[in-house]
Amino acid sequence: MSTSPIQNQLTELQQEAVQAITTTDNLDNLEQFRIKYLGKKGQLSQILRGMGKLSPEERPQVGALANEVKEAIQGKLDNQKAALEKTQIETQIKAETLDVTMPGVSRPLGKVHPLNGVVDRVLDIFVGLGYTVATGPQVESDYYNFEALNTPADHPARDMQDTFYLPGGNLLRTHTSSVQIRYMENNEPPIRIIAPGRVYRRDTVDATHSAVFNQLELLAVDKGLKFTDLKGTIKEFLQRMFGDELPVQFRTSYFPFTEPSAEVDVQWKGKWLEVMGCGMVDPNVLKAVGYDPEVYSGFAAGFGVERFAMVLHQIDDIRRLYNSDLRFLTQF
Template sequence: MTTQLVELETQLTTLQQEAEGAIAAAASLEDLEQLRIKYLGKKGSLSQVLGGMGRLSAEERPRIGALANEVKEVVQTGLDQKKAALQAAQIEAQLAAETLDVTMPGTFRPQGRNHPLTSTIDRALDIFVGLGYTVAQGPEMETDYYNFEALNTPADHPARDMQDTFYLPDGNLLRTHTSSVQIRYMEANEPPIRVAAPGRVYRRDTVDATHSAVFHQIEILAVDEGLTFTDLRGTIKTFLEEMFGEIEVRFRPSFFPFTEPSAEVDVRWRGRWLEVLGCGMVDPNVLKAVGYDPEIYTGFAAGFGVERFAMVLHQMTDIRDLYKSDLRFLRQF
């Protein structure tokens, strides 16, 4: 027996013992895979030992080859057994973590409520949908064209002073009303149309008990052949009676650049008149801007602030209460 043979046998025996100890101590499947590569991989310890067989005689090589196969089988068996054990432990741990104790009391989560603004919007839209209107929405960041120009309000029109808004560096602005949605809708649809446009709008108002720089609005638009102010008046009266019940309604002459004639609408509520919305017949210039023939089609529009309706319905005195997220206030609704 040569020295080289004894050395290789010793290395194989040591490798087996070392591998068995390392496999027994492996704590995860990832660790086990690293051990497989270390001992049985192409560049692993076993391959390195077998690389020394070139120094053996032809008679000694079969003996080392047989011993190497035994070591490889022992190590592979140890890896397989340890892998099965680790997988079983992993499954047990997962089952334990996912076990549901049906006898435990449930976790209480208080049921949420609609914000008064949300409920007011939903209530109004339900009424308009019942009258045959389609709900449409548009971007809050608008171009000057859709917010003003297409609504018969050119750059030098004094009506812009009433809606001085937040302008952006690129020339766009935060919309001052949802009328821009009506323009976009008319551009994409042919008459007859009936659309309700809810959304958030922005104006450079001084914040106080009845004003906010950011508020919500709902506007309606109807365009068809033969629509008159009578149709507008009937629609508004029906809507307000659905919102507030049997109430007295009055129309006062007013001015809006995109409607002619125009009117403010008041309701008699708790013994006094309250202004609740503005309305009017669509100005022919607005119809022309979207490609409608004003000789064939007429239309009417109306709009109101959701916050004002919510304050009336819930007898609120300060608009800022709607934005404070004070649970002591919101739990009332």
């Protein structure tokens, strides 16, 4: 029995569709083939529009063949889609696989800089002694940096603390004593504070000096404080900081904001090294902040963090602390 032209078209369509679907490796292309062959306006629908010209005997045969062709194409589409999705997943898994046997990419942990370590250690000691941490601005007025600290404009002590002067009469502070003035203006005795911060002075840089350095100052104001209280506080602090074996001496000195005043030296590498200045708060300083010096007395002390770091870690040159040399810093 001969086949009709429409049956031949259906057979050719199946062969063409199966071949095209088998060779595609892209899900988007696969969807385009589904529309091309099985869509409402696809080739199968176009062929079946000619069934109206068939005889009643041919229509059942062509209809059955059309269903077989449709099922064959749809089955091939489903199988190819499943295969492509599986391949896509396997490729993604392979690309994203983490090999847990490979060495990890590590970042070295940072360490506390020796200067920060000293500051933290000092603050822990004084907070344990009942002191409060106070801070203030690095750019100061002449009043807070000098005048309120009993150092008027014509005072020779200013020559020892020459600094960087800014427009508008401001300057970079030469000590954190300015923090003490600001704190006393806003608080009533009794007072016990420790003030850390960076300070600036015109100084010749060498193995033990720097124009920019870090300082810590302490202040205590109360009724009946004496120089013996100051010495006891400093000795207790230095013993906790360096141990009982470190020799300490007090040496008479002068500061415009304390009277009497003293330098504190420690023995370092066989010689005495000045590490602190201290004294009883001058009555004029107490008057400047509104305290009655007949009722209250106080003591103060200040020291450079760098000097303490040098003694604590046996560092021979202060400039090593600023060079950011990891070979040096990783030792601490």
